[in-house]
Amino acid sequence: MWIWFVIAAFALILELFSGTFVLLLICLGAIAAGVASWLQLDIIIQLALLAIIPVIGIFVLKRMGKFHLRNPLASEADSNLNLDIGKSVFVEKWDDERRLALVKFRGAQWQAKPADNYEKLISGKHRIIAIRGISLIIEPVGGR
Template sequence: MDDATLWWVLAGLLVAAELASGTFFLLMLALAAAAGALAVYAGLAFSGQLLAAGLCALLTVGGWAWVRLRRRAASPEANPDVVLDVGQTVQVSAWQPDGTALVRYRGADWLAVASGPHGERHPGPHRIRAVQGNRLVIEPVDHP
């Protein structure tokens, strides 16, 4: 059995294991095995094949892990697909000395705080940036 066949068999086994377990990372490793097989066709020695498979594994697994971390870092409380209030506007009539404001939204009074540690606090229209429990995190409408 030649080297390319061994790489393709390894790729097939990894795909089968991924189908059995549902682990997406095994699919990335199967792509790396396919890269090893393609390296055989390119005429690379075994060390070159391992390097191609290793680089492909590093890029695909690392890239997928990075994408998952970025998704997890994005707060669901500020995601308009999860919280439909995000992006809506409210009117702030006055700010309290403690940095909060009482705003009327959806027929009820809500406690609102400015976004950021030293958010701008002036009366007027504000956009809901996130909902944290029963508090609205807001920013001025003219804020970029």
């Protein structure tokens, strides 16, 4: 019986580090399995509770719009994580061959690349729309 509560505690501790609801749902499933074990129900019922409760929880959270499997690359354009998103830079000259420019931003020189839908490389004021590695992804301000 106690093993289910140890699994629940372990899942809860890991949940604190991950920030997803998946391990929290596994924790709830393990607690339900522990209660089933305390009630001396069959091991099959305990395992079923451990498996079914997280699955039902995911469906409920998805219906409520609270559960999203995030694209790990989505954070590169998330202005809540990256405060530089939306800031302006000035492009003096593009290297047409390599499709990049060097821009001054926050007192340092950065490599800037055009956004995927940015066809014609023009100089002037640009807006940062993402940061990939050490490169700013930019698009012109005021249309293309």
